[in-house]
Amino acid sequence: xxxxxxxxxxxxxxxxxxxxxxxxxxxxxxxxxxxxxxxxxxxxxxxxxxxxxxxxxxxxxxxxxxxxxxxxxxxxxxxxxxxxxxxxxxxxxxxxxxxxxxxxxxxxxxxxxxxxxxxxxxxxxxxxxxxxxxxxxxxxxxxxxxxxxxxxxxxxxxxxxxxxxxxxxxxxxxxxxxxxxxxxxxxxxxxxxxxxxxxxxxxxxxxxxxxxxxxxxxxxxxxxxxxxxxxxxxxxxxxxxxxxxxxxxxxxxxxxxxxxxxxxxxxxxxxxxxxxxxxxxxxxxxxxxxxxxxxxxxxxxxxxxxxxxxxxxxxxxxxxxxxxxxxxxxxxxxxxxxxxxxxxxxxxxxxxxxxxxxxxxxxxxxxxxxxxxxxxxxxxxxxxxxxxxxxxxxxxxxxxxxxxxxxxxxxxxxxxxxxxxxxxxxxxxxxxxxxxxxxxxxxxxxxxxxxxxxxxxxxxxxxxxxxxxxxxxxxxxxxxxxxxxxxxxxxxxxxxxxxxxxxxxxxxxxxxxxxxxxxxxxxxxxxxxxxxxxxxxxxxxxxxxxxxx
Amino acid sequence: xxxxxxxxxxxxxxxxxxxxxxxxxxxxxxxxxxxxxxxxxxxxxxxxxxxxxxxxxxxxxxxxxxxxxxxxxxxxxxxxxxxxxxxxxxxxxxxxxxxxxxxxxxxxxxxxxxxxxxxxxxxxxxxxxxxxxxxxxxxxxxxxxxxxxxxxxxxxxxxxxxxxxxxxxxxxxxxxxxxxxxxxxxxxxxxxxxxxxxxxxxxxxxxxxxxxxxxxxxxxxxxxxxxxxxxxxxxxxxxxxxxxxxxxxxxxxxxxxxxxxxxxxxxxxxxxxxxxxxxxxxxxxxxxxxxxxxxxxxxxxxxxxxxxxxxxxxxxxxxxxxxxxxxxxxxxxxxxx
Numbered sequence: 001x002x003x004x005x006x007x008x009x010x011x012x013x014x015x016x017x018x019x020x021x022x023x024x025x026x027x028x029x030x031x032x033x034x035x036x037x038x039x040x041x042x043x044x045x046x047x048x049x050x051x052x053x054x055x056x057x058x059x060x061x062x063x064x065x066x067x068x069x070x071x072x073x074x075x076x077x078x079x080x081x082x083x084x085x086x087x088x089x090x091x092x093x094x095x096x097x098x099x100x101x102x103x104x105x106x107x108x109x110x111x112x113x114x115x116x117x118x119x120x121x122x123x124x125x126x127x128x129x130x131x132x133x134x135x136x137x138x139x140x141x142x143x144x145x146x147x148x149x150x151x152x153x154x155x156x157x158x159x160x161x162x163x164x165x166x167x168x169x170x171x172x173x174x175x176x177x178x179x180x181x182x183x184x185x186x187x188x189x190x191x192x193x194x195x196x197x198x199x200x201x202x203x204x205x206x207x208x209x210x211x212x213x214x215x216x217x218x219x220x221x222x223x224x225x226x227x228x229x230x231x232x233x234x235x236x237x238x239x240x241x242x243x244x245x246x247x248x249x250x251x252x253x254x255x256x257x258x259x260x261x262x263x264x265x266x267x268x269x270x271x272x273x274x275x276x277x278x279x280x281x282x283x284x285x286x287x288x289x290x291x292x293x294x295x296x297x298x299x300x301x302x303x304x305x306x307x308x309x310x311x312x313x314x315x316x317x318x319x320x321x322x323x324x325x326x327x328x329x330x331x332x333x334x335x336x337x338x339x340x341x342x343x344x345x346x347x348x349x350x351x352x353x354x355x356x357x358x359x360x361x362x363x364x365x366x367x368x369x370x371x372x373x374x375x376x377x378x379x380x381x382x383x384x385x386x387x388x389x390x391x392x393x394x395x396x397x398x399x400x401x402x403x404x405x406x407x408x409x410x411x412x413x414x415x416x417x418x419x420x421x422x423x424x425x426x427x428x429x430x431x432x433x434x435x436x437x438x439x440x441x442x443x444x445x446x447x448x449x450x451x452x453x454x455x456x457x458x459x460x461x462x463x464x465x466x467x468x469x470x471x472x473x474x475x476x477x478x479x480x481x482x483x484x485x486x487x488x489x490x491x492x493x494x495x496x497x498x499x500x501x502x503x504x505x506x507x508x509x510x511x512x513x514x515x516x517x518x519x520x521x522x523x524x525x526x527x528x529x530x531x532x533x534x535x536x537x538x539x540x541x542x543x544x545x546x547x548x549x
Numbered sequence: 550x551x552x553x554x555x556x557x558x559x560x561x562x563x564x565x566x567x568x569x570x571x572x573x574x575x576x577x578x579x580x581x582x583x584x585x586x587x588x589x590x591x592x593x594x595x596x597x598x599x600x601x602x603x604x605x606x607x608x609x610x611x612x613x614x615x616x617x618x619x620x621x622x623x624x625x626x627x628x629x630x631x632x633x634x635x636x637x638x639x640x641x642x643x644x645x646x647x648x649x650x651x652x653x654x655x656x657x658x659x660x661x662x663x664x665x666x667x668x669x670x671x672x673x674x675x676x677x678x679x680x681x682x683x684x685x686x687x688x689x690x691x692x693x694x695x696x697x698x699x700x701x702x703x704x705x706x707x708x709x710x711x712x713x714x715x716x717x718x719x720x721x722x723x724x725x726x727x728x729x730x731x732x733x734x735x736x737x738x739x740x741x742x743x744x745x746x747x748x749x750x751x752x753x754x755x756x757x758x759x760x761x762x763x764x765x766x767x768x769x770x771x772x773x774x775x776x777x778x779x780x781x782x783x784x785x786x787x788x789x790x791x792x793x794x795x796x797x798x799x800x801x802x803x804x805x806x807x808x809x810x811x812x813x814x815x816x817x818x819x820x821x822x823x824x825x826x827x828x829x830x831x832x833x834x835x836x837x838x839x840x841x842x843x844x845x846x847x848x849x850x851x852x853x854x855x856x857x858x859x860x861x862x863x864x865x866x867x868x869x870x871x872x873x874x875x876x877x878x879x880x881x882x883x884x885x886x
Contacts, residue, residue, distance in 0.1 A: 044880040045883060112753045128758070218885060220886060227608065228709060341560075377609050380609060381612050406622075411617070411622055412564060486608070505583055514584075
């Protein structure tokens, strides 16, 4: 038995180290002294940037919670008109890249956009001083844009957690005379706390790593500072230093996340889910819920999509390109591979955490999750650092016997794949870890006392129970991969184009109109797994009831 | 576990794709959008049978090349501004472009003395002004943009964009650090809004009455005239060439370098020669509305209609030396914040 535990540890630690290598190289880079640039930034703009970053992160967290928590609860526990459709439709905004939604809303709400022009014509206002209209290209604007596409994380994870909670607890709270609101705050929220914090940590990291939106909105954050120092001052070292500060934040988020989960003693047994809803909403409240869902969907999905469609129609001749299908296929393949690798690795890592009694085994998962908050381009360079060394070594060695093979790691899709895995591993780690904690350790003990090996326990006991968590993780990662831009842009080999990189060449020139069709493709291809996985989660529900019996 | 084993070959096969194969090709790292250079590259392929492949990114390509070292697949790098050309040379990623044809086509001021880069097109940093509210400004200077009489009327993209950095660096080269800083503060005080958007967005803002004057590159104006939606924006402004009364307008260049480690040197030289030649230079002028560097190449009708102007003759090297200082000043006056 001792041997098999070592095997788990070996895999988990190898995964942890490989995924952290790029970051380690980056940290080494940051140790090279480069006081000039860093001091200059410190004395001028760095504090503004840090402040903006904090406001951005906490703004996005607050707004996503305001949107996602009520939605999750309504969908999990209540019945109202259109609920079945909303349940999956509320995930749609996730398929919308932030750089596209930001672009579309700027076009719409800018001073020169149709909304303000209409207002001016209607009320006969002449110039900006005649009236007040919020400016979309601001920090609050960026918060709204990012929250609109990130809230589905929290919604999905919270909803899943509520479903996995025992309904009996909520029913008991009802019997004790709790109102719906009391029960939400006193029972559902505290019980789902671990999942909520896990989702918020993901959202915080994603918001911190965002470059496209804040750059487009001319909001300077730490990410901006990283790019300025690297591409403006040509100092990768100073850029690595600022990335280091950001990584510290991430470590903080992850520790908070872990801490919040550690305090939980209760492992829920999993509820028997049935279609009988816990709360009957009054007709008025039911309609209100429907309206709320509609509004969220309208702003986060249908308005941007319909604008994209209108671009696509009026610019069809210039925007159509028969190579879309190739781009779509390449994006899809890459996304599928990355999702698979992430989920498989986190299974190993999380299972090792579970088997081990030592807290040192928590390290691989924590380490490997840190890449999520790195801005894509910086991550891309960080990935190149070890890969190009490796390539150099391989070429030198092989070169002794035959022709040098060239860049077999950094020059192929290995580089993009590694970058994506490093970036999105945190999603699967967070989701699967959260699912794992919901499985009572007594199940492990029972299985082991019946003479099953850890492998058998994983396959026969945990695997089926984790299915939903794994699917959720795979879905989230898949969609993120479809949208991910900077790493693909910088690391891709010749002849490899994803939908996102194709869109970017036009967006970078503020000509989204010309890329509207491929932008729609990104959304559509993202919708496929969304539909597939939502429906398979429905069927997974039934099996879970059986396992819970 | 079994599933894992079945998907592994698929994963490996996919990962290995993109592994470069040597053929009759030229591999290009490009800072310029593919759709801008595609027509020229297609023509090249048509004439020579040599294929071209492009990886386009706006950021990080130079860093990628540094890391790839001698194994880099890149044969050429196309840049959209001068600093990138110089950065490539300084990072020792280039080699001299030795070609009689290129030497004949490109005037001396538009190529590196050691031949490590050549410019392909010129673009002017213009000032657009509202036809309705400002009129043409034939005597405007960059210096005047800091004049309080323009308070609340000026729009521009981020000060840190290479095009603006180039302009600020040229101001430092002409006036020194202190004076430029005062100038930048004055310009910032005149801004109608926080720097944002690209050069097109500034013209749009003039059209909508948000500002009256804006900095912008010449070719955007031409590109906008060709776009059905943006044509009305462009028609609402005059394009002015600053500093015609003294040193002339600030210009920047796009250009190309030959990778030190190119594996297709002959083909790459052919492409560089092609790009410096009459027909490609003409295409740059007519498709992208840029100014050709090869002398004697006709401007497109539209570019010609903007009129003759004098260029700031200061060397690009001199401007480039002040680039980092320019960036520092922009941070110091918090231009973008």
